[in-house]
Amino acid sequence: MPLDQGYDDDPRATEATRPLFNTGDDDRAMPLGDHLEELRSCVIRALVGVFLVFFVVVLPPVTTRLIAWICRPLITALRETGYAPQMYVTDPTAGFTSVYLPVGFIAALIIASPWVLYQLWRFIAVGLYSHERRAVHILVPFSTVMTALGVAFAYYVMLPVALMFFMTFARLYPPPNVGAPDAVTGALMTHVYGGDAPDPASFEDPATAVIPALPVLSASPEPLLEGLMWIDGPSRTVRTVIHGNVVDLAMAQRQLMTPLPKVDEYIRFAAFLGLGVVAAFQVPVLMLVVGWTGLIDPDVLAKGRKYALFVCVCLGGILTPTDLLSMVVLSVPLYALFEFGLLLMRWADRRQGHVEPDPAE
Numbered sequence: 001m002p003l004d005q006g007y008d009d010d011p012r013a014t015e016a017t018r019p020l021f022n023t024g025d026d027d028r029a030m031p032l033g034d035h036l037e038e039l040r041s042c043v044i045r046a047l048v049g050v051f052l053v054f055f056v057v058v059l060p061p062v063t064t065r066l067i068a069w070i071c072r073p074l075i076t077a078l079r080e081t082g083y084a085p086q087m088y089v090t091d092p093t094a095g096f097t098s099v100y101l102p103v104g105f106i107a108a109l110i111i112a113s114p115w116v117l118y119q120l121w122r123f124i125a126v127g128l129y130s131h132e133r134r135a136v137h138i139l140v141p142f143s144t145v146m147t148a149l150g151v152a153f154a155y156y157v158m159l160p161v162a163l164m165f166f167m168t169f170a171r172l173y174p175p176p177n178v179g180a181p182d183a184v185t186g187a188l189m190t191h192v193y194g195g196d197a198p199d200p201a202s203f204e205d206p207a208t209a210v211i212p213a214l215p216v217l218s219a220s221p222e223p224l225l226e227g228l229m230w231i232d233g234p235s236r237t238v239r240t241v242i243h244g245n246v247v248d249l250a251m252a253q254r255q256l257m258t259p260l261p262k263v264d265e266y267i268r269f270a271a272f273l274g275l276g277v278v279a280a281f282q283v284p285v286l287m288l289v290v291g292w293t294g295l296i297d298p299d300v301l302a303k304g305r306k307y308a309l310f311v312c313v314c315l316g317g318i319l320t321p322t323d324l325l326s327m328v329v330l331s332v333p334l335y336a337l338f339e340f341g342l343l344l345m346r347w348a349d350r351r352q353g354h355v356e357p358d359p360a361e
Contacts, residue, residue: 038123039123042119042120042122042123043119045119046112046115046116046119046120049112049115049116049119050108050109050112050115050116051108052112053108053111053112054104054105054108056108057104057107057108057111058100058101058104058108062104062107063100063103063104063107064100066103066104066107067099067100067103067263067267070103070267070270071087071263071266073155073159073160073163073270074087074159074163074261074266075087076160077160077163077164077166077167078167078259078261079235079236079237080164080167081164081167081168081170081171082171082236083167083170083258083259084237084248084250085235085237085248086248086250087261087262087263087266088260088261088262088263089262089263089264090262094262094263094264095263098263098264098267099263099264099267102267103267106271117140121136121140135292139285139288139289142284142285142288143282143285146281146282146284146285147278147281147282149281150274150277150278150279150280150281150282151274151277151278153277153281153333154270154273154274154277154278155274157329158273158277158320158326158329158330159270159273161325161326161329162273162320162321162323162325162326165323165325165326166259166321166323167259169323170255170257170258170259171255173255173256173257174255174256175255175256176256214229214230214231214238215230215231216230216231216233217230217231217232217233218233218234219232220232220239220246224241224244224246225241226241226242226243226244227240227241227242228240228241229241232248235248237249269321273319273320273321276318276319276320277319277330280315280319280330280334280337281337283334283337283338283341284337284340284341284344286341287301287338287341287342287344287345288341288344288345288348290345291344291345291346291347291348292348296345298342298345298346301342301345302342308335308338309335312331312334312335312338313327313331315330315331315334316328316329316330316331316334
C-alpha cells in the first residue's frame with residue numbers, strides 16, 4: 001500500500017481507535033520488534049547514502065574548492081584591511097585532519113540531507129493522518145528554503161561584517177616603538193653577546209637615496225623571468241618569480257598586533273556562526289507548526305513582542321562574536337523572522353478553522 005494511504009483515511013477512525021503504527025496491509029498495530037527493525041533499516045540506508053556521497057565529495061577538487069569558498073570572506077577582509085591574505089596551520093596534520101575531513105563530511109551530510117529526510121519520512125509516514133502528511137509536504141520545502149536563506153545570510157552578511165570589524169579593530173593598535181637600544185641593552189649586546197649596536201651615521205638619507213620603485217601591474221607579466229618582482233594591483237600583494245612559479249611575498253602591517261588566522265580555528269568559527277544563524281532561520285517553521293497544531297494562540301505571542309525583542313537581542317549576542325555591530329545585524333532579522341512567524345501562525349490558525357474572538361465582545 002502506498003505511504004499516503006493508511007488507516008486514518010477511514011472517516012470512522014478516531015484518535016482512540018487508530019493504531020500507533022499501521023502495517024499497511026491490515027488494521028493491526030505493528031509489533032515493537034518490527035517497528036525497531038524498520039527503524040534500523042532506515043538508519044542504515046540513511047548512513048549508507050551519506051557515506052557514498054562523502055566518498056565522492058572528499059575528492060580533492062571538490063573539498064579543496066569548498067574550503068577556499070568558505071575562507072573567501074576572511075581572505076577578502078585581510079586584503080581590504082592591508083594584511084597579508086594568507087592563512088596558516090601550526091600542526092602538520094591539521095590541513096587534513098582538522099580541516100579537510102570535517103569540511104568534507106559536513107558537505108556530504110548537507111548534500112545527502114534529502115535522502116536522510118526521505119528515510120525519516122518513510123519511517124514516520126505510516127503513523128500519520130492524511131492531513132498530517134500533507135502538512136509535511138509544505139514544511140519540508142519551507143524548511144529547506146529557510147535553511148538556504150540562513151546559509152546565504154551567514155556567508156554574505158554576517159561573516160563579512162564580523163571579520164571586517166575585527167580586522168579593522170586590529171589596525172587601531174600603534175606601530176611597535178622600535179628605537180635606539182637603551183643603555184642596558186646596548187651594554188649587553190656589546191660586552192656579553194658580542195654584538196654592536198647599529199651606527200646611525202651609516203644610514204643613508206632617504207631624501208638623497210635612489211630607491212627603485214616596483215611596478216604596479218593589473219596581471220602577471222609575460223614572460224615570467226626568474227627573480228622578476230612586481231606589485232599585483234588587484235590583490236595588493238608583492239609577487240616574484242621563483243623557479244618559474246609566481247609566489248606572493250609575506251607582508252605585515254606596522255601595527256603592534258598582526259592577525260595570523262589559523263584555518264582550522266576559522267572553519268570552527270564559521271561553522272558555529274553558520275549553524276546558529278541557520279537554526280535561528282527555522283523560527284518561522286517552528287511557529288508554523290505550532291500554529292497548525294493550535295497549541296498556542298497567535299494573539300498571546302503578539303502581546304509579548306517586547307519579550308520577543310529581548311530574546312532576539314540575547315540570541316544575537318550568543319550566536320555572534322563579541323562585537324556590537326554583528327549582534328545588531330543579526331538581532332534585526334531575528335525579530336523580523338518572529339513577525340513573519342506570527343503571520344504564518346495566524347494563517348495556519350484560520351486554515352484549521354479556529355474561530356477568532358469578536359473584538360466587540
